Amino acid sequence: MNNKTLLSMYKKMQFFRIVEETIAARYHENKMRCPVHLAIGQEAISAAFSQVAQKGDYVMSSHRAHLHYLAKGGSLNSMISELYGKENGCSLGKGGSMHLIDLKVNFMGSTAIVGNTIPISAGIAMASKIKKEKSMTFVFFGDGAIEEGVFYETVNFAIVKELPIVFVCENNFYSVYSPLKPRQPKDRKIFKMVEAMGIKSFKADGNQIKKCYRTFSDAKKYVDSKKKPVFLEFETYRHLEHCGPNNDDNLNYRGSKEILRWKKKDPIINFEKELIKKKLLNKKKIYLEKNKIKKIVNTAFFKAEKSSFPNQKEAYRNLYA
Amino acid sequence: MNNKTLLSMYKKMQFFRIVEETIAARYHENKMRCPVHLAIGQEAISAAFSQVAQKGDYVMSSHRAHLHYLAKGGSLNSMISELYGKENGCSLGKGGSMHLIDLKVNFMGSTAIVGNTIPISAGIAMASKIKKEKSMTFVFFGDGAIEEGVFYETVNFAIVKELPIVFVCENNFYSVYSPLKPRQPKDRKIFKMVEAMGIKSFKADGNQIKKCYRTFSDAKKYVDSKKKPVFLEFETYRHLEHCGPNNDDNLNYRGSKEILRWKKKDPIINFEKELIKKKLLNKKKIYLEKNKIKKIVNTAFFKAEKSSFPNQKEAYRNLYA
Amino acid sequence: MPKISFVDAINLAISHSMRKDKKMICYGLGATDPKSIFGTTKFLEKDFGKKRIFDVPTSENALTGVSIGLALNGIRSVVSHQRLDFFLLAFDQLINSAAKWYYMFGAKKPVPITIRLIIGRGWGQGPTHSQSLQSIFAHIPGLKVVMPSSPQNAYYLLKDSIFDPNPVVFLEHRWLHNLKSNVSYKKSNKLSGSKVVKKGKDLTIITMSWAVHDVLDVSKRLNKEGIDIEVIDLSVIKPIFWKNIFASIKKTGRLLVIDTGAYTGSISSEIISEISINYSSRLKTPPIKIAMPDFPEPTSYGLTKNFYFDKLEIIKNIKKILKIKKTLQIEKNIKLPTHHDVPGEWFTGPF
Amino acid sequence: MPKISFVDAINLAISHSMRKDKKMICYGLGATDPKSIFGTTKFLEKDFGKKRIFDVPTSENALTGVSIGLALNGIRSVVSHQRLDFFLLAFDQLINSAAKWYYMFGAKKPVPITIRLIIGRGWGQGPTHSQSLQSIFAHIPGLKVVMPSSPQNAYYLLKDSIFDPNPVVFLEHRWLHNLKSNVSYKKSNKLSGSKVVKKGKDLTIITMSWAVHDVLDVSKRLNKEGIDIEVIDLSVIKPIFWKNIFASIKKTGRLLVIDTGAYTGSISSEIISEISINYSSRLKTPPIKIAMPDFPEPTSYGLTKNFYFDKLEIIKNIKKILKIKKTLQIEKNIKLPTHHDVPGEWFTGPF
Numbered sequence A, B: 001m002n003n004k005t006l007l008s009m010y011k012k013m014q015f016f017r018i019v020e021e022t023i024a025a026r027y028h029e030n031k032m033r034c035p036v037h038l039a040i041g042q043e044a045i046s047a048a049f050s051q052v053a054q055k056g057d058y059v060m061s062s063h064r065a066h067l068h069y070l071a072k073g074g075s076l077n078s079m080i081s082e083l084y085g086k087e088n089g090c091s092l093g094k095g096g097s098m099h100l101i102d103l104k105v106n107f108m109g110s111t112a113i114v115g116n117t118i119p120i121s122a123g124i125a126m127a128s129k130i131k132k133e134k135s136m137t138f139v140f141f142g143d144g145a146i147e148e149g150v151f152y153e154t155v156n157f158a159i160v161k162e163l164p165i166v167f168v169c170e171n172n173f174y175s176v177y178s179p180l181k182p183r184q185p186k187d188r189k190i191f192k193m194v195e196a197m198g199i200k201s202f203k204a205d206g207n208q209i210k211k212c213y214r215t216f217s218d219a220k221k222y223v224d225s226k227k228k229p230v231f232l233e234f235e236t237y238r239h240l241e242h243c244g245p246n247n248d249d250n251l252n253y254r255g256s257k258e259i260l261r262w263k264k265k266d267p268i269i270n271f272e273k274e275l276i277k278k279k280l281l282n283k284k285k286i287y288l289e290k291n292k293i294k295k296i297v298n299t300a301f302f303k304a305e306k307s308s309f310p311n312q313k314e315a316y317r318n319l320y321a
Numbered sequence C, D: 001m002p003k004i005s006f007v008d009a010i011n012l013a014i015s016h017s018m019r020k021d022k023k024m025i026c027y028g029l030g031a032t033d034p035k036s037i038f039g040t041t042k043f044l045e046k047d048f049g050k051k052r053i054f055d056v057p058t059s060e061n062a063l064t065g066v067s068i069g070l071a072l073n074g075i076r077s078v079v080s081h082q083r084l085d086f087f088l089l090a091f092d093q094l095i096n097s098a099a100k101w102y103y104m105f106g107a108k109k110p111v112p113i114t115i116r117l118i119i120g121r122g123w124g125q126g127p128t129h130s131q132s133l134q135s136i137f138a139h140i141p142g143l144k145v146v147m148p149s150s151p152q153n154a155y156y157l158l159k160d161s162i163f164d165p166n167p168v169v170f171l172e173h174r175w176l177h178n179l180k181s182n183v184s185y186k187k188s189n190k191l192s193g194s195k196v197v198k199k200g201k202d203l204t205i206i207t208m209s210w211a212v213h214d215v216l217d218v219s220k221r222l223n224k225e226g227i228d229i230e231v232i233d234l235s236v237i238k239p240i241f242w243k244n245i246f247a248s249i250k251k252t253g254r255l256l257v258i259d260t261g262a263y264t265g266s267i268s269s270e271i272i273s274e275i276s277i278n279y280s281s282r283l284k285t286p287p288i289k290i291a292m293p294d295f296p297e298p299t300s301y302g303l304t305k306n307f308y309f310d311k312l313e314i315i316k317n318i319k320k321i322l323k324i325k326k327t328l329q330i331e332k333n334i335k336l337p338t339h340h341d342v343p344g345e346w347f348t349g350p351f
């Protein structure tokens, strides 16, 4: 990784966090009237991904999709407008935060039924194989999604058909308020289990962006050279509540020690320290960068607020193509 | 295994085969008017199981259920009558070959949607755990069923809840006319893959009845002592077509060498030779035993044929309990 | 009679049932988490222990099969899903197994399970968190389908569902959750529906779930304007209890059905069809149906603005069927909610 | 015009479509096995190669998702299932994704997939191999639902489905498979339904799929007895093409709907409901509905004996609606099949 890549990943993480923090800060205005699943704390994975993904690569995601959408280069303005339900939203206001799409950058869609986009991504990968495109497909989902049968069905099919697809599991140890314990066997290593299905698998610390970067690069190389699918597991942690803008540490479903431990592993703070040590960053640069981002983000919110709702008739249009 | 067990397993296999051969022979009379999935060639597994299963144990199965039903002690007469659609059929003629049940022996049901009884069996096991029964639940299914997501969902749940259940996969290498190749990764070891989910797993040659016996015994002991679920894979082969009474070797979906190789591994013929060597059997004894079985089986068919169809009104009864 | 919320009524129905049937269990995603499925399962872990109420993996299909197996082996269960939409993953177990088991195995074993499905609405729930698919369940022989509308009937309908020996799909509307009223803790009864919740002689309105409240409010206020409407709360969507419906039609000769599901193939179509087949001659005017549009529900506040029918829409159709031309008092005085996408001030998202 | 079987018509529709759209693919359990899904996919592997037609794992839900992804990335597909009942496993992908995608992502990407579901009947198919659930699909906004009844309309309806830019559920009845007739290989059109297959002025019968043939036979023969029936073959169940239906009702003033699905919540209820709402005044007599009983289909030959309606049942209801008391010639001469559970002598099981 050269310095440019390092800096650019840092900026991406800051960008992601500022976007999400702004959503959180302004959600209480009751103008973004749809469920939002923020990924504050999980930025490293998407930021690393943004460096590795090629323009032609396809991406899909689940309910917690903002960062994947932005990482692939999805339009910030269209996303924020979508959250506000405005006519210039990426899904014309019909989908909201749970249904993002930006075909200009091959972000093919995100949906909020757990596991739902996993097989759809396999279909996208299959089509690009049929069309002999060089691109591959990345699909993001959580540790909860591997409890859905469709995950196994899809991995099996991807292996049999040698599809150019990367399954990316962001294991943040929780599904809503439920820890892994009532959901999965003790001591299970997700990536090991999946590997036994017959797919190459990697695991990395999802809060260490350089490791994420290397893992994505390795995965990409593997798919490119072997023409086979890959499974990735990243361990990480979300800082806020499952759905909505708030911190929910008061609910005590996650121990305070655990939270503290993970906050110490904040992907941005640690990486920032490292880059400061490396003299790639300093307080001033950080300040300027954040300010730059804030302006962009605030503009997106300003524009979204100013935009019109779609024509009411649009609700009754475009059911069929 | 003492001689009594050996002999009794042999007799069970003969019994199973004669039942199935009689169904095949008489199917053309067009009186058993429902799909039948015969298990000729796969008898060793069920016969071994019949020796290990305790009265209180629960069993469920899939479309190829005749032998599992009989192995658990299900009434032959009720089964044959069910195939004939008669009022004394085990499901009152409503279910046919694909829906067998005999609650007297805890055969809880078989259905013909691939994978369908797998989670139901987990529920039965869970109930017996809640009720603190000593019994465990066995669920039989094929290699095709592990392609259904519900299989993984159920295994995961069984591990998490430590259910007293034995998953029995009879891998006969085919799903209808499809070999494993278009369905599952090359070189996959099913039991190894499942083991990686976090469940104790065993594999055995399903045509060698002593190995089957030992495997079932080990499984039973494991569940009894560890109070945890187990997965078993038996490799075996069906001699006739997937559904129906005929040989379908003419269709060439299974190579003639392959068929020959497996016919040589016929579980009954080989075991018979062994028992003859051991002097536990001779031609005469075999003849007499088979004759005895044939009488029982023929009586069942005779009775079934003689029995009445259910009252037509029964079609409109008992929708709700 | 204590005044309690719809959520508490659900909670108490489960709790009282678990007390009555000592083996009964209850599970679902989030059943024991801090939010306890919008509060509907709160205290149950404390009262009944981890063995009788527990959280589960996100495996809707398997967990439906598990409830069938539990039932076959003598354990009654209540299984909850935070949205109906998630339960589409479990249609094999529901339709191929639960619905048919008792029948197809010759009445050997009943399958007493209660599947609670919560229907979302508003606040950008959008296309996959707001589906009201009661008519799909109602088409399947062997299922019972229940839609409560108030704390009182939520309480007894849920208890009756739990103790019904058949699989019951219990459709709970999110917008009813905060509703409060007095509730008597009646003993369990046989599940029954089509309750006349307001008597009248000019027009029969049949409806269900959250729509009952708008209909009742409008109907009561119209009495003062000399319009006497009979309101039937379906409550049980399948099997439909026709007796009260037919009796009402014979009396009023006019029918308006108001449905929370999509227009085409709704359960309202079934009602209109049955009445047309059997009581055409009694109908003084053609029946009318109000239902949700044949579109997925969009997410945007702007797009949902007129997507749901409101009281004005109901009044308009009442006038049409009764051939009233003049402007009614109620139309002048009507107060529509400030925000169409929340059930009340108490609701500020996120879901 | 060559005389071909229904199976061949399906086969040719797929083949011609794959020729027309060089990227289109076709898959399903058994698609390339020796029986090639009752012969409907035969020769395709030879003609188009393993990449464009292939066998798959038993993973209905994932494979439905795969077809959506293929569509989103520009590849049209036909996916076949040997029984509708197996497809209940895929309702999440069908209903939450395929049906809604185009709408919920703001008309960004259409989802052209054709899902062939074969409906079983007779020979002990029983409760889980014979469900005719068209009304369930029809209730979902965004789906198209097609039910062919003859080699000719199987051919063009399937081609029209394949080239329709939307997800189409194509419901193929097993009992039609051996039917033969002349077929012209029409160019693809826009999918459309409600075809008047026999003109008449006394009574409108609306029906679908295999029932069309009994209805047509009876209706044609009744002409000789002075009874002039108009028969409409729905063909497309969703969206229903109302124009011909309404025109027919205006002409005949009498309606009999004959449905292959369960009585309650059937698509026939929708038709009766719409006509009652809009054309009550045109109806001279109350409408009648014949449909399958609200029970799972039992397996036994004895129990299915009168389970399906036959020609006599159809005649009985025609007489009722036309208030005919006398015994008709057709009733005396009617020849019912020797065995009610097979479509013809050619069928001897096993499935």
Ligand SMILES: Cc1ncc(C[n+]2csc(CCOP(=O)(O)OP(=O)(O)O)c2C)c(N)n1
Pocket (backbone or CB within 6 Å): A063, A064, A112, A113, A114, A141, A142, A143, A144, A145, A146, A172, A174, A175, A176, A242, C029, C058, C060, C082, C086, C089
């Ligand atoms: C099929 C289905 N079941 C349940 C839900 C409710 N739900 C929404 S998000 C979520 C958590 C999933 O956890 P995970 O996959 O780990 O993703 P995370 O939220 O942790 O990013 C659940 C259970 C759903 N949306 N879909």
Ligand SMILES: Cc1ncc(C[n+]2csc(CCOP(=O)(O)OP(=O)(O)O)c2C)c(N)n1
Pocket (backbone or CB within 6 Å): B063, B064, B112, B113, B114, B141, B142, B143, B144, B145, B146, B172, B174, B175, B176, B242, D029, D058, D060, D082, D086, D087, D089
């Ligand atoms: C959900 C579902 N999909 C497809 C089928 C069709 N089908 C019936 S039996 C069968 C084969 C299953 O193979 P396997 O599980 O290996 O069992 P075997 O027949 O070999 O004993 C299939 C695909 C079905 N019954 N259910």
Ligand SMILES: [Mg+2]
Pocket (backbone or CB within 6 Å): A142, A143, A144, A170, A171, A172, A173, A174, A175, A176
């Ligand atoms: Mg998670």
Ligand SMILES: [Mg+2]
Pocket (backbone or CB within 6 Å): B142, B143, B144, B170, B171, B172, B173, B174, B175, B176
């Ligand atoms: Mg097999």
